[in-house]
Amino acid sequence: MGVAITLRDVTVSYREDVALRRVSLEITEGEMVGIVGPNGAGKTTILTVVNGLGRLLHGEANVLGCRMQAGRRGRDFRLSNAARRMRVRIGFVPQGQNVDPRLPVNVREAVMIGRYGRIGPGRHPKREDWRLVDELIDLVGMTPLAERPFGHLSGGEQQRTAIARALAQEPQILLLDEPTASLDWRSRQEILELMHRIHRDRGLTTLLVSHDPRETFDLCNRVVLMRQGSVYAFGPPEQALSDANIQEVYGKSPLCCHGDGHDHRHERADGEEAGGNGRI
């Protein structure tokens, strides 16, 4: 297995705030890596760096062979053609956003947008493209809503559509930015199950940003625990998300107080001490 993503000493800043501080990571092909941490820890920024949309102040990122180096005054790769070609191979599911309900795009068209980078300018989607799109809509369980305007969907339905669109790219890397944020419990479970199935069946290199460490615990091979723009721990979930690390980063154990306010302390085997703490 080769290396899919390397970040070396990456520093990113938005205006005055430093969003990432000297972050180095190496992610192997086919791995599912969770990125967790409190708000503002720089989780989403890691995804933007991988996608060539973050402003690199220092360091370099190497993604699928595309090398992105920081310039002297910070640099993003929005206009770069090499980064554009790289993005064709990276499926991206952004955080749920407010969508204009009158938007003139339906679910099938929204998923087809994922093919556009591959199809290329001046050409139209072919029958095979539509067939693939319909298969993916079926995979995410959206077939009954395929003709519905995108703006009329619920949050969970929009996320399913976004996952289908990302897969329509036939990507080598999948980036998921809090795909379950602001969803109800049932939609969350369904989306998590869907991501698990996709990763199992397709073996895509996947980065999953989550505000809830529990979500990544069972799903991911390794977890990056972020704090204030730096990597606090990186390793297998039971190491990186050890009680001591969680305590240190969140101030209190999220296994007891995070999310829906219920006591989940006993969901894990009581008192089980994870080996090592994965600190780096």
Added chain:
Amino acid sequence: MGVFEYQFMQHALLAGLLGGIACSLVGVFVVSMHLSFIGVCLSHAAFAGAIIAMFFGFNPVAGAFVFSLGAAAAIGPLADRGDFNPDASLGIMFSLMLGLSFMFLGLMEGPKTQALGLMWGSILTVTQEHLILLAVVAFLVLGTVSLLFKEVQAVIFNREIALAVGLPATWILYGLLILTGLTVTASLQPIGGLLIFSLILNPAAAAYQLTYSLRKLFILAGCFGVLSCWMGLALAYLFNLPSGATIVVFSTLIFLVCNLFSPKRRFKQLRETEGASINA
């Protein structure tokens, strides 16, 4: 109908056809990407450019062209930056352009008929050169919409997602802004600098009420644009009204009627009553 035998009327009808198509198609980008204020800025920049060029004895069309392109280049990065609201900078640009126009208008000596004509427009005195310019711009706009339909659709859907699937979304946005600037420049003489933007906004906003299909949106907007120009022209001729203003008022009427019969309005009402019954 002897009136159609006059060359000025034939020119006016042709200008209405070309201008109506160019303005309303560009309007679809502007309306569905929520860039209305940016469009207003561009049209005032073109107006200021034309007045300043006239003051210095240059061709007003050249001045309008340079200024609207300059404004598009300045506004592009503002519009592309999603992380802050460019309202204040746009407001400053808008008022500066209006200020420059009136300043140079005040500095002009002698009768200001030609300069004031640019403000109100006069479709009945369109020259052959204006028609050629309008035809070129209308052809460019139509060409962009048909050749780059899927790219335009993706950028309208969501610019960050268009970038993420590997489309040069930032370049496409700049291209659309420049196209808007060109359309404004070419329509300055027939419709007038202060009125042009309603012809861009109204037909597209009217069509936006009626359909969820982008293809139909372009077709409907084009029809409404030409209808506004021709009906405005006819009413102006019959009742001896200023042509540009009549066109704009008629296009607003079309918008109001469409808004009244909009199925999207029904959807909104339905959602509100559903919400109310759930809350009850």
